[in-house]
Amino acid sequence: MTTPNTLLTWLQEGRLLMSDGAMGTMLQDAGLTDGGAPELWNVRKPESVRAIYQGYLDAGSNIISTNTFGGTSARLKLHNLQERVADLNEAGVRLAADVAHPVGALVAASIGPTGELIVPLGPLTIEEATAIFAEQAAALAAGGADFILIETMSDLNEVEAAVKGAQQATDLPVVVTLTFDTNFHTMMGVSPKQAVETLSDWGVFLIGANCGNGPGEIEAVMTEMAQHRPQGVYLMAQSNAGMPQYNAGHIHYDGTPEVMAQYATKMRNLGVNVIGGCCGTTPTHLRAMRAALNAVADQPIAGPPAASTAGSDIETDESRANRRDSRRAARRQKVAE
Numbered sequence: 240m241t242t243p244n245t246l247l248t249w250l251q252e253g254r255l256l257m258s259d260g261a262m263g264t265m266l267q268d269a270g271l272t273d274g275g276a277p278e279l280w281n282v283r284k285p286e287s288v289r290a291i292y293q294g295y296l297d298a299g300s301n302i303i304s305t306n307t308f309g310g311t312s313a314r315l316k317l318h319n320l321q322e323r324v325a326d327l328n329e330a331g332v333r334l335a336a337d338v339a340h341p342v343g344a345l346v347a348a349s350i351g352p353t354g355e356l357i358v359p360l361g362p363l364t365i366e367e368a369t370a371i372f373a374e375q376a377a378a379l380a381a382g383g384a385d386f387i388l389i390e391t392m393s394d395l396n397e398v399e400a401a402v403k404g405a406q407q408a409t410d411l412p413v414v415v416t417l418t419f420d421t422n423f424h425t426m427m428g429v430s431p432k433q434a435v436e437t438l439s440d441w442g443v444f445l446i447g448a449n450c451g452n453g454p455g456e457i458e459a460v461m462t463e464m465a466q467h468r469p470q471g472v473y474l475m476a477q478s479n480a481g482m483p484q485y486n487a488g489h490i491h492y493d494g495t496p497e498v499m500a501q502y503a504t505k506m507r508n509l510g511v512n513v514i515g516g517c518c519g520t521t522p523t524h525l526r527a528m529r530a531a532l533n534a535v536a537d538q539p540i541a542g543p544p545a546a547s548t549a550g551s552d553i554e555t556d557e558s559r560a561n562r563r564d565s566r567r568a569a570r571r572q573k574v575a576e
Contacts (some may be wrong), residue, residue: 240442244301244412245345246345246385246386246412246414246445247444249301250445250473250512250513252351253272253302253506253573254301254428254512255512255514255532255536256512256513257300257302257503257513257514257515257525257529257532258293258300258301258302258303258306258327258347258349258374258475258477258513258514258515259298259300259302259305259515259516259520259525260480260515260516260517260519260521260522260524260525261301261480261516261518261519261520262277262304262306262349263277263289263308263567264289264492264518264519264520265291265294266280266288266291266309266522267532268514269284269287269290269291270287270556273538275318276309276315276317276320277306277308277309277529278306278307278309278310278320278331278362279296279313279318279320279327279467280306280332281289281306281307281327281331282326282327282330283427284356285330285334285445285487286412287351288331288334289308289334289337289338289387290453291306292334292338293449294521294522295425295522295525296339296342296344297339297522298469298523298525298529299525299526299528299529299550300515300525301343301344301345302344302345302346302347302513303335303338303339303344303345303346303347304348304349304375304388304390305328305331305332305334305346305347305348305349305379305382305384305502306335306349306353306390307327307328307332307348307349307379308325308333308349308350308374308390308522309351309504310327310328310349310351310375310378310477311350311353311371311372311374312356312371312374312375312379313353313354313355313363313371313377313469314353315327315523316350317354318356318362323342324374324375324379325376325377326377326383327376327378327496328348328379328384328472329378329379329381329382330377331378331409332346332348332378332379332381332383332384333382333383334436335384336382336384337346337432340383342404345383345386346383346384346385346386347384347386347387347388347414348376348379348380348382348385348386348387348411349388349390349493349503349505349572350372350376350379350387350388350389350405350507351390351391352391352392352393352397353368353371353372353397353562355368356394357394357396357397357400357446358396360394362460365396365399365400365448365492366557367398368396368401369396369401369403369404369407370396370404371400371404372389372400372401372403372405372408373404373405373407373408374404374408374477375404376404376406376409377409377410378408378437379399379409379411380408380409380411380447385411386411386412386413386414387405387409387411387412387413387414387417388411388414388415388416389401389414389416390415390416390420390450391416391417391449392415392416392417392418392424392425392451392454392475392504393417393418393425393427393429394425394426394427394429394481395427395429395433395437396418398415398438399441402415402438402441402442403434403441404569406442412426412444413442413443413445414443414445414446414447414475415438415446415447415493416446416447416448416449416475416477417429417434417448417449418448418449418450418451419431419445419448419451419456419460419473420450420451420452420456422554422574423456423465423552423553423554424553424554427499429461429551430530430553431448431460431461431554432463432464432467432472433462435464435467435469435472435474436447436467436469439468439469439471439472443470443472444471444472444473445473445474445475445512446464446468446472446473446474446475446512447461447464447473447474447476447477447511447513448460448461448464448476448477448478448553449475449476449477449478449517449519450477450478450479450518451478451479451517452479452482453478453479453480453481453494454476454478454481454483454494454498454499454502454505457477457478457502457506458502458505458506458509459552459553460553461476461506461509461511462543462544463553464511464547465509465510465511465542465543466543466544466545467545467546473512473513474509474510474511474513475504475511475512475513475514475515476506476511476514476515477514477515477516477517477518477520478494478499478502478510478516478520479494479515479516479518479531480492480493480494480498480499480517480519480520480521480524481494481495481498481519482494483518483519485513487539491508492518492519492520492522492550494500494519494524496523496524496526496527496528497527499516499524499528500527500528500530500531501531501533502528503528503531504531504532506533506550507535507540508535508540508541509542509543510540510543514528514532516528521536
């Protein structure tokens with residue numbers, strides 16, 4: 240039986256957990272068309288969604304994520320479904336809980352970005368964003384989720400709104416992963432080091448990266464996170480299965496099960512506590528990852544190289560700030576001339 244503290248208890252016990260793979264990829268394989276609302280399948284095609292959940296459990300996942308990534312009113316508005324936040328999110332969680340809880344697995348209630356820019360970059364205020372996320376989080380908690388998973392984020396302002404909204408609406412643990420797909424930073428310039436240090440200050444104890452440009456990128460990102468994680472913080476990695484390739488009218492990812500198995504082992508050896516996949520990752524990939532992790536279960540975990548001695552592909556925040564200041568100074572000089 241799971242409790243609100245099960246996730247943290249498992250992590251404190253030193254358990255290595257495997258999360259699941261792609262939801263969108265699997266829904267598209269099941270017939271979801273471009274432009275359709277994935278969350279609507281929670282009530283219109285529940286057996287298809289349930290089968291996806293079950294497939295990941297059968298592959299060895301300890302955690303499955305709900306089909307609620309776009310379940311905020313801001314995202315559902317694109318499909319004229321903004322009035323159905325409660326029933327679509329609750330349904331997605333209940334389907335997951337029905338198959339996960341009987342086998343002792345946890346349900347991660349997925350919350351994705353609103354798709355709108357927050358001030359000062361856009362019109363959405365922090366207060367409005369917080370209320371949007373709180374509405375979704377309340378519905379996810381009502382459905383029986385074990386924890387809230389805020390994922391694929393790039394803007395710390397939006398992350399803060401999502402964390403605050405979830406904390407206002409529920410006592411469930413809050414987990415956050417960002418996407419570092421722009422020179423090992425998020426699109427908004429957040430570094431892995433900045434992310435893990437900032438989020439830990441907000442009371443988030445499980446922090447990581449998802450999506451992005453494949454296992455190589457995630458490895459560099461998680462290395463920096465592992466080098467700088469504060470005491471009491473655990474790490475989560477969910478890489479895409481390689482890069483998308485368009486062939487014969489279909490998109491597929493070039494990361495084979497063998498590639499993802501190697502990625503899982505590397506994450507484990509860095510000290511990452513929760514390992515899974517994102518876009519393109521299927522139960523076939525997860526089975527290979529589970530087998531690889533089982534094969535090294537008795538081996539010691541090396542952990543990351545020391546930050547002071549390790550070479551890194553990730554530019555420091557100080558270096559980025561200096562480059563920015565140099566560009567601004569050059570522009571001012573040009574105007575003055």
